[in-house]
Amino acid sequence: MALAAPEVLTFEALEGGDWDALIVIGPNFSELDSDYQAAIQNAKMFDASVGETLSVLSCEVAPGNRLLLAPTGPLDRDYDDVRRFYDAAREAVARVAASGAKKPALMVTAVPTGALWNKALASAYFGFNQGNYESLEAREHHGDDVEPFATVGVVGNVDPSFVKSIEAGRRVARDICGTEPERMSPKRAAEYCQEAFAGxxxxxxxxxxxxxLEHEYPLLCAVARASFEVEKQLPAVVRLEFEGEGPIEESIFLVGKGITYDTGGADLKTGGHMAGMSRDKGGAAAVAGFVKALAGLNPKGVKVVAELAFVRNNIDNFAFVADEIITGRSGVRVRIGNTDAEGRLVMADPLAKLTEEAVSATNPSLYTIATLTGHAALAKGPYAALVPNKPAMSKGYVQRILDAGESWGDGVELSPSRREDFDFIRGRTKADDVLSSNNGPSATTVRGHQFPMAFLVAVAGLDKHGQNSDTPLPYTHIDIAGSGVEGGNWQHGKPSASPVIALAGAFLDK
Ligand SMILES: [Zn+2]
Incomplete structure (x- = not known):
């Protein structure tokens, strides 16, 4: 795998190396040395837009004589944040490549003071990698050099192993999320994971x-029922485990929705709404990405258990249908409301299993990550929605992720869980305990992205581990339907790896 690994450089080291371009990102360039100022003034004489727009100019003191100015725009408005550096770096990639540079170095300038801007250089590095990334299919067809750059220098102060590990995780997340449904079928997603974690x-x-599978994950198998006849579409649950050295101080349990293709099942997606549904595995992708970031860092005292539910939601004669009552692993009887609300079904049994394990773990917290609802995309735009239970609020887990998202520039927002969500999913008859979903589109359903969390709590048995129980378990559901791909474009947008950076910032930044 090609990886734009950072070499962290001092400014002086730039001159001695074989770097061939310097990319400078900032709201203005007035803090650069006088030699750079002279080059900028010279260039401005024939192009007044230099420094105001993405510009490449000749500069004798810059490596390769190439200076690339990538303005962030103003940073002093209430709504500006560190993602301005990410965006400017991402957008610079194509221009730097077009200039002929092969080995650029990256620096930031005129960074505002304050805690919310401390990660400007790391954010620029992540943005540059995002812009540099090409899909797995493209790399397998054209070769690794379909990506413009194999390396990038970072001038300044970042922890190279930390950002490199996070970026390795984001790469895994983008690959799993973005790849088409045959190349990233459940079986091949499992193989990809085996490769990604080898060594x-x-x-x-x-x-x-x-x-x-039927014994351990009955609800998942209902979704998979129309896939058991096709060898290459068979479901697979991938379980990842890590136990750091020393006494365990924190245990993290994660479940990812890995729908490798979502036809909607018997509630078939019609009217052109199916395209892009190979990306319905973005939650499993993000979980794998977080674990990959962790694998690079080997943190002491941390235990992580993750289950990735890779299933294709197919339609054929065997397909499950609405009205069926299926008993989940926890014994809760689920009335199927709509077969297109399959993500919560494939996650509920793994979550029940990890809940059983979490009860005896040290300082446990549980997470589900999923491209679950159009409602989250509508309500939150490009931000991942965090829907926590009370223990996750009171023990500070959600605040950790919110804070890390702000400082590392990986947007997450709080969506409190409410009593209406639990009313919504309650069983309507004595024949069942809970209803999986209503029948309208989530985007036009009141609290459409919050109520699925209530479903997961009820079906996984987490309702027995609330704040007032003997064994409270912090649990947060994370809906990335709006944040998982750039521009919210599920068919063509580049996967964003949301919320790998926020989770890594919250749990791995010691
Ligand atoms: Zn669906």
Missing amino acids: TSVSVQVIDDRMQ
């Missing part, structure tokens, strides 16, 4: 035996 201290277990 690390993360163990990978692939659960793909039908008997075992």
Whole structure:
């Protein structure tokens, strides 16, 4: 795998190396040395837009004589944040490549003071990698050099192993999320994980035996029912485990929705709404990405268990249908409301299993990550929605992720869980305990992205682990339907790897 790994440089080291361009990102360029100022003034004589727009200019003191100015725009408005550096770096990639540079170095300038701007250089590095990334299909067809750059220098103060590990995780997340449904079928997603974690201290277990799946994950198997006849579409649960050295101080349990293709099932997606549904595995992708980031850092005292539910939501004669009542792993009877609300079904049993394990773990917290609802995309735009239970609020887990998202520039927002969400999913008859979904589109359903969290709580048995129980378990559901791909464009947008940076910032930045 090609990786734009950072070499962290001092400014002086730039001159001695074989770097061939310097990219400077900032709201203005007035803090640069006088030699750079002279080059900028010279260039401005024939192009007044230099420094106001993305500009490449000749500069004798710059490596390769190439200076690239990438303005962030103003940073002093109430709504500006560190993502301005990310965006400017991402947008610079194509221009730097077009200039002929092969080995650029990146620096930031005129960064505002204050805690919210401390990660400007790291954010620029992540943005540059985002712009440099090409899909797995493109790399396998054209070769790794379809990506413009194999390396980038970072001038200034970042922890190279930390940002490099996060970026390795984001790369895994983008690959799993973005790849088309045949190349990233459940089986091949499992193989990808085995490869991605080979040689690390993360163990990978692939659960793909039908008997075992039906025993452990009955709701997941309902969704998979129309896939068991097709060898290459068989479901697989990938279990990732990591246990850091020393006494365990924190245990993190994650479940990812990995719908490798979502036809909607018997509630078929019609009217052109199916395209892009190979990306319905973005939650599993993000979980794998977070674990990959962790694998690069080997943190002491941390235990992580993750289950990725890779399933294709198909339609055929065997397909499950609305009105069926299916008993989940926890014993809760689920009335199917709509087969296109399949993500909560594939996650509920793994979440029930990890809840059982979390009860005896040290300082546990649980997460589900999913491209779950159009409602989240509408309500939150490019921000991941965090829907926590009370223990996750009171023990500070959600605040950790919110704070990390702000400082590292990976947008997350709070969506409190409310009583109406639990009313919404309650069983309507004595024949069932909960209803999986209503029948309208989530985007036009009141509290459409919050109520699925209530469903997951009820079906996983987490309702027995609330604030007032003997064993409260912090749990947060994370809906990335708006944040998982650039521009919210599920068919063509580049996967964003949301919320890998926020989670890494919250749990791995020691
Ligand atoms: Zn669906």
